[in-house]
Amino acid sequence: MKTTVAGPMVPTMARVNRVRKETHDTFTLELHPAYGQEIHHFAAGQFNMLYVFGFGEVAISISGDPTNPKPLIHTTRAVGNVTKAMAKLKTGDMIGVRGPFGSAWPVKHAEGDDVVLVAGGIGLAPLRPVIYEILANRRKYGKLILLYGTRTPSDILYRKELESWRSRLDMEVYVTVDRSSVNWQGNVGVVTTLIPKAGFDPQQTTAMICGPEIMMRYVALELQKRGVPMSSVFASMERNMKCGIGLCGHCQMGPTFICKDGPVYPYDKIRELLLKREI
Amino acid sequence: METLEPILAEHPFIKGLKPEHIQLMVGCSRNVKFEAGEFILREGYEANEFYIIRHGQVNLEIHSPKRHAVTIHTCREGDVLGWSWLFPPYLWHFDARAMELTRAIALDAKCLRGKCEKDPSLGYELAKRLAHVIEHRLQGATLQLLDLYSSTD
Numbered sequence: 434m435k436t437t438v439a440g441p442m443v444p445t446m447a448r449v450n451r452v453r454k455e456t457h458d459t460f461t462l463e464l465h466p467a468y469g470q471e472i473h474h475f476a477a478g479q480f481n482m483l484y485v486f487g488f489g490e491v492a493i494s495i496s497g498d499p500t501n502p503k504p505l506i507h508t509t510r511a512v513g514n515v516t517k518a519m520a521k522l523k524t525g526d527m528i529g530v531r532g533p534f535g536s537a538w539p540v541k542h543a544e545g546d547d548v549v550l551v552a553g554g555i556g557l558a559p560l561r562p563v564i565y566e567i568l569a570n571r572r573k574y575g576k577l578i579l580l581y582g583t584r585t586p587s588d589i590l591y592r593k594e595l596e597s598w599r600s601r602l603d604m605e606v607y608v609t610v611d612r613s614s615v616n617w618q619g620n621v622g623v624v625t626t627l628i629p630k631a632g633f634d635p636q637q638t639t640a641m642i643c644g645p646e647i648m649m650r651y652v653a654l655e656l657q658k659r660g661v662p663m664s665s666v667f668a669s670m671e672r673n674m675k676c677g678i679g680l681c682g683h684c685q686m687g688p689t690f691i692c693k694d695g696p697v698y699p700y701d702k703i704r705e706l707l708l709k710r711e712i
Numbered sequence: 713m714e715t716l717e718p719i720l721a722e723h724p725f726i727k728g729l730k731p732e733h734i735q736l737m738v739g740c741s742r743n744v745k746f747e748a749g750e751f752i753l754r755e756g757y758e759a760n761e762f763y764i765i766r767h768g769q770v771n772l773e774i775h776s777p778k779r780h781a782v783t784i785h786t787c788r789e790g791d792v793l794g795w796s797w798l799f800p801p802y803l804w805h806f807d808a809r810a811m812e813l814t815r816a817i818a819l820d821a822k823c824l825r826g827k828c829e830k831d832p833s834l835g836y837e838l839a840k841r842l843a844h845v846i847e848h849r850l851q852g853a854t855l856q857l858l859d860l861y862s863s864t865d
Contacts (some may be wrong), residue, residue, distance in 0.1 A: 554861030584861040611856045615773060615781040618811060622785050623855045626848070630790060645860040651851065 441678050444484045444529030445470050449522050450504050456588050458512070459555060460520050461496070464505040467527065472502050476537030477562035478669060478697040482677045483507065484529030488518040492674040492692070494559035495533060500569045505530070508558040508590070534677040536697045538563050539667055543639035546665075547575035549631065551652045553582050553624055553644025557590045559669050559696075560643050564598065571603055575638075578605045578631050582624025582648070585610050586617045607631065624648065628655040635660035642700070643669040650707055653700050666700035687712055716741050716817055723764050723817070725792045725841055733834045740823035746770075746810035753794060753808040760802075761818045762794035768814025773807040781807070784856075785849065795842050797821035 447464040454460050462483075466472055475481075475495050484490040491513070497506030511520035522528065540563055548567060552560050560579075567574050579598065583589055589608065599606040607627045609620040620627070624644075638661050642649045649668050656666055672684040672691045679693030687706045689695065706712060717738045720726050726734060744763070746752055752763065752770060763770075765787055772785040784806070787793050793816070796804050802821065828835030 582861075584859070588861065609786070611859070611861070613783045615771070615783055615809075617783065620769075620786045620788075621771060621783040623852045625855070626852055630788065647855070647858065648860050651855065 441531060441534075442676065444482070444490075444531045447505065447528050447530045449524055449526045449528060451524060452520075452522055455508060455590055459508060459510045459590060461506060461508040462519070462522065462528075464507070464528065464530065465503075466505075472505055473533060474502055475499055475533035475562075477540055477566050478538035478559060479533035479535050480559075480674075480677075480696060481505070481507065481530050481532035482534070482674070483519065484531070485515050485518045485522070486527070486529065489515045490529070490531075490675075491515045491519075492534075492677065494669070494696070496558040496561045498565040498569075499562045500566060508555070508561075510555050531677055534692055536695055538641050538669075538697050539639060540566050543567075544570075544573045545575065545637070547578070547633040547638045549578045549580065549633050549638055549640040549656075549661075551580045551624060551628070551640065551642045551644070551656075553648040553652075554584065554588070555590065556642075556644035556648075556669070557581055557583075560641060561591065561594075563641060564604075568604070576605065576633050577603065578607075578633055580607050580609075580624055580627040580631060582609045582611065582627070582644075585612055586619070605631070623651075625651050625655045628652065628659060636662075638665060640666045641668075641697075642666065646670075646707060653704070663701040663704065664699060667697055668700050668703065669696045670698060670703065671696065716743065719766065720764070720817060723766070724790045725764055725845075729837055730833075733831075733837060736827045736831065736834055737819060737824065740820040740827065741817050742820075744816050744818045746814045746816070748810055748812045750810050751807060752810060752814075752816075753804045753806065755804055755807050757804050758802060759794060759796040759804050760821050762792065762797045762821060763816040763818055765789055765791050765793055766815045766817065768816070769811040770808050770814055771811050773809060775807065785852070786811075792842070792845055795846060798825070798839070798842060 446467040448467045450465045451463040477499050480492045480494045482490050483493050493507045493509045496508040511517045550560050613621050642652050670691050674692045675681045675683040677692045679690040684691040770787045771783045773781045
């Protein structure tokens, strides 16, 4: 979306083209710019501030295809006042958009490497643009491995797309759930249990992690045990963001502002911060 | 005659053990196969064997009257199934069911416990390796209990 004309604090208008229910508490919005405005290109990992009029504004990662950014796609979970109101939007409703903001996944930097993506729960949404981008340039990368953990089989996000990716010969997809009845034929166990068995070259791997912080800490530990250098591990952080441009301080984490310096960080830059109890 | 030694020696749980220890284990082992749906372990039954999985998928399950069976963990190729054989009263704590055709090596628990008592260096090695498996399972169980992906955080 255009942010340059009116400044980064003024939302531009977009129209809801489609609302797709993903699971019982997650949904995807497809947005088209209104009033002839254009969609700004975004990089995988960046986010927009979405404004639901009368309710407020929240930061939502962009989960569409960076190589084909139209329409603008966001997947989120209805968990707070704003996202619950967002979930009730209908086709044709208007929404405010500011962005894209923040740092990106190191997709270019990963060229030539095996790429291991480790996602937990809704954390698959910010990693989906990485998958699109790598699949669009598949020859530039080694193995592409997605390790996805979620709560139960009914919480699996993008299920059809996961099935489609799994059926490809140039991508490995492993899904696990934390709990299940016996009707589920797949894997049960936390996502960290998938790491020792995934076939990648630790010294030639770029790993990208997105999910709850505790999960990311344990995933990083497992990757370290496999021999992946911490300088090759990247994580996406989440805090309560407001301005999106590093001015208000709401998303400060130690010396960094997640909206401006993150949300994607090299893991060795934030490891110490993640272990601090005070922040 | 071909023995199970090369298969055992390459399994991640066994790899790196001294050849004489592997030889001792071969004497307690046999090849087994389970069809999809077949129970391998039953809660409360004697833990007379444990299993080194070569291929397939095994789910650990626990029953509750209201929720029926709940799957708590999946074991696959490269995993070891069962540790109750090492600790009195030697009874399984969970059910384990093959979810697909599963091939494994079964190790006779009484035979192996006897050899561990006679050769404490073998016992120590196996205890260390099982402790590693238990550490992983404990970490996993802790994360599962935290319910990290819950929307009520």
